[in-house]
Amino acid sequence: MLRHALLALVAFMLPVAASAQVEIDITRGRTDPMPIAIPDYLSSTDADLGESVAEVIRNDLTNSGLLAPISEDAFIEELVNINVTPRFADWRVIGARVLLAGEVMDLGDGRVQINTRLWDVVGNQQVGSVAYKTPRENWRRAAHKVSDFVYSQLTGEDGYFDSRIVYVSETGPKTDRTKRLTIMDQDGYNPQTLTGGLNYDVLTPRFSPNEQQITYLAFFEDRPAKVYLFDIETGVQREVGEFPGMTFAPRFTPNGDKLLVSFALNGNSDVAYLDPISGKLDRLTSNPAIDVSPSMSPDGRYITFASDRGGSQQVYVMNADGSQQRRITFGEGTYGTPVWSPRGDLIAFTRQHKGRFYIGVVAPDGSGERLLAESYLVEGPTWSPNGRVLAFHREEYPGGPVRLFAVDLTGQNLRRIPTPTEASDPAWSPRLD
Amino acid sequence: MKFNVLGTTGILASVALLAACATTEEEVIEVVEEPVIEEPAMSKLEMAQMELEENVGHRVFFGYDQYNLTPEAQATLRRQAAFLMMPENADLRIRIEGNCDERGTREYNLALGERRAEAAKAFLVGLGVEPTRISTVSYGKERPIDPRSTPEAWAKNRNATTRIVGDTEAMI
Known part of the structure; x- marks a missing residue:
């Protein structure tokens, strides 16, 4: 679809302050969200769109837990031209720390240009500015780009708002569930069913690094489950390789060349590479225990996986060639679905202990385990592209609905990601280009 | 029907x-x-499935996170083997479906269900049933027969279920 061609970053410059005075430390455990004023975007031709753009940005930044948009009712100054320095005192007095001023220009050819300036109203200076040209129908992505801009300006790190989540939509009673592959924007908008549900179910989807493919498990009644690939651009899906037995728990390697999978044959599950082109399977473990859920470190040097070789299921790490397999978790209960952070510094997991499930993180050397979420069932963590947020699915009480949730790496800001049906197995896309 | x-x-x-x-x-x-x-009229396969469910026993159960066959499970599988090796049933083929309760991750339970199905298959094969007559599939925790979240439901959902899927002549 060449998504990146749709959004053009355009030059939009005022003299920019050399260094921002206003900063958010996102590593702190508890911090009050920074008050931000986000008036509706100005537009001489399309006020509704200006309002919608601002609303998307407010929602993104609220969900980040780092910023708190101030009610528009409190605003004193009415912006009429975003290229004029605002009256900082008017914004300070209502408690704002920063002001996001923007406008939507109709370019007359079906495209709009969305201009944004971020002001530090305490330091009396512009923090930065950004502008995008995009087909009008693509305005929502441009708004997410602006949210990413604000996030990176204020935190010094990349944002994650211009990204998508693929997940499994679940309908029907528990004994006869229909599970379909569904994709949506990270804020829950534009859900689209991709596949599944007719005579097969899908589980555990994961994005390729270029976001153009999804690998997942297709689950038929009468034969072992198999790893599949779905091409987002063409809508074509295909089984990868032909083997007796079951292939499952697929994940792309960071460069996208190969899949890491589990395969089960004759009662034994091991971890292997699976070449998506040739369908060739390259075994990495050969242990009589259950070895599942492989995930590679972003530098391509290590693989984490889960194994019950020590009696209970725990998280292990090995070299990319399968050598030096070592256990890294030693807590009570069981540990599964390890997934390496895109930053490389942490491994997220699902832990089960005394009838409760937990989402947690641990360093690759096994140190610093922290639990971030707990419920009757929480499972299958997936990292935001910047490695600061984890999404997962949750069943809050026995028999309750299965929903998508997200929590910050700090353990704060647990929130639901809205979906039209019950939902599980979220997988966050890389940041879109 | x-x-x-x-x-x-x-x-x-x-x-x-x-x-x-x-x-x-x-x-x-x-x-x-x-x-x-x-x-x-019921087909031969439906008759066989009915016989399996009502008199032989088509389901064996497992302990939590276990795939070893209990004495009860072994007794059921012995009856299944005897049933499958009766001359009039010699052409029947079966599928063994491995299932798990909800207390585990999806991916681990797929592996565990496969182990359960394969454990049942290996036992039948050990008793003389031709391995080519048996296919296995794991449904992990995706196909509970009891939707509740109770110890009783979990015990039911940890099973290997045998189904008649065809006869060998139909395969040719």
Whole structure:
């Protein structure tokens, strides 16, 4: 679809302050969200769109837990031209720390240009500015780009708002569930069913690094489950390789060349590479225990996986060639679905202990385990592209609905990601280009 | 199919009853004899499945996070093996479906369900059932037979279920 061609970053410059005075430390455990004023975007031709753009940005930044948009009712100054320095005192007095001023220009050819300036109203200076040209129908992505801009300006790190989540939509009673592959924007908008549900179910989807493919498990009644690939651009899906037995728990390697999978044959599950082109399977473990859920470190040097070789299921790490397999978790209960952070510094997991499930993180050397979420069932963590947020699915009480949730790496800001049906197995896309 | 027939009859009967209740004396209700619905003859495979479920036992159960066969499971599988090795059943093929309760991750439970199905298969093969007659599949925790979240439901959902899927002649 060449998504990146749709959004053009355009030059939009005022003299920019050399260094921002206003900063958010996102590593702190508890911090009050920074008050931000986000008036509706100005537009001489399309006020509704200006309002919608601002609303998307407010929602993104609220969900980040780092910023708190101030009610528009409190605003004193009415912006009429975003290229004029605002009256900082008017914004300070209502408690704002920063002001996001923007406008939507109709370019007359079906495209709009969305201009944004971020002001530090305490330091009396512009923090930065950004502008995008995009087909009008693509305005929502441009708004997410602006949210990413604000996030990176204020935190010094990349944002994650211009990204998508693929997940499994679940309908029907528990004994006869229909599970379909569904994709949506990270804020829950534009859900689209991709596949599944007719005579097969899908589980555990994961994005390729270029976001153009999804690998997942297709689950038929009468034969072992198999790893599949779905091409987002063409809508074509295909089984990868032909083997007796079951292939499952697929994940792309960071460069996208190969899949890491589990395969089960004759009662034994091991971890292997699976070449998506040739369908060739390259075994990495050969242990009589259950070895599942492989995930590679972003530098391509290590693989984490889960194994019950020590009696209970725990998280292990090995070299990319399968050598030096070592256990890294030693807590009570069981540990599964390890997934390496895109930053490389942490491994997220699902832990089960005394009838409760937990989402947690641990360093690759096994140190610093922290639990971030707990419920009757929480499972299958997936990292935001910047490695600061984890999404997962949750069943809050026995028999309750299965929903998508997200929590910050700090353990704060647990929130639901809205979906039209019950939902599980979220997988966050890389940041879109 | 059998249940559908019964269900239809039941609905007809209750409609007639309702109609009767709503009737006043002036109205005359003519009782119409219900058409006799013939049950379609069961195929050989359906007969075999019924025999398996009602007399042999088509399901064996496992402990939490276990795939070893309990004495009860072994007894059921012995009956299954004897059933499958009867001369008149020699052409039947089966699928063993491995299932897990909800207390585990999806991916681990897929592996565990496969182990359960393979454990049951290996036992049948050990008793002389041709391995080519047995296929296995794991449904992990995705196909619970009891939707509740109770110890009783979990115990039911940790199973290996045997189904008649065809006869070897049909395969040729």
